[in-house]
Amino acid sequence: MTTQQxxxxxxxxxxxxxxxEANVKEIDKLRDQTVRTIFKKAQELNELLTVFxxxxxxxxxxxxxxxxxQYGAKIGxxxxxxxxxxxxxxxKIQRxxxxxxxxNEQLQAAKQLIDECLEEWTDGSRNEIKALINRTFNVDKKGEISTAKVLxxxxxxxxxxxxxxAMQAISDSINIIGSKAYLRFYIRDDATGGYLPLSLDIASI
Incomplete structure (x- = not known):
């Protein structure tokens, strides 16, 4: 149901x-007003950040x-x-x-080769090594394998x-399915010479 209806x-x-309206408690009305007032400002800030x-x-x-x-190059x-x-x-600004x-499916070949390595190197392989490899190839709740662990x-x-x-099979199994660009902002601390991040994340301010 929309507001107009x-x-x-x-x-x-x-x-x-x-x-x-007579049956709506005053505290509920005040809560609604508070939420809508703050949310409107958040939407305006979101639009400003998008434009920025x-x-x-x-x-x-x-x-x-x-x-x-200057060098006749086109980077696009x-x-x-x-x-x-x-x-x-x-x-400093970093992009x-x-x-x-x-x-892809070649990752399974890598897993098989690694398992064979473990079997050859030790008698049945140490359990902690097996556990490490198995954790690497376990899927998460979304059914995905940890990219960082595999790499x-x-x-x-x-x-x-x-x-x-096995490492070649991992390389061959990699597919780049997209990318995302980020901007990060830093200002130098003159006292230490190090750079401090300028946060645009409301949760970290």
Missing amino acids: IPHGYWENATGALIP KDSSFSDIANFSQISAD GNKGNLSLSSYDGRL NIAEKISF ALKTIEIDHPKWQS
Whole structure:
């Protein structure tokens, strides 16, 4: 039921029922007013942040192209990570591109090869090693495998043909299914020389 359909003198409750205004408690009316007042400001702030985000990405992309024009290069749009600093070095903006990764069926081949490695290296393999590998390939509540845990295996340097084949299978199983761009803002602390983040996340302010 929309607000326009609510007859004059009635309030709609959370179940969609119409309640005569006289039967709505004053504290409930005040709560409703408080929520709507704050929420309206939140919506306005959300719209401002959306405009700010779009314009900031555009400004950075335009500056990057102007800089690339000095060398006759065309870079096109918001691609790649970069860091921009003010002339005095006190202000810094970072643009980061996070890629969304999924794995295809070749990941199962990697798991099989790793299992075979574990069986060969020790007598039945130590239980804690097996548990570590199994946790790596376990799915979460969404039915997805942890990308970070799988990719962490590739940082382990083991000179064994099957292990190397397993790591190649992991590489071949990677699919880039999308990316998301982020902007991060920092200001230098003159006392320490380190950079402090300027948070635009309301939960962290």
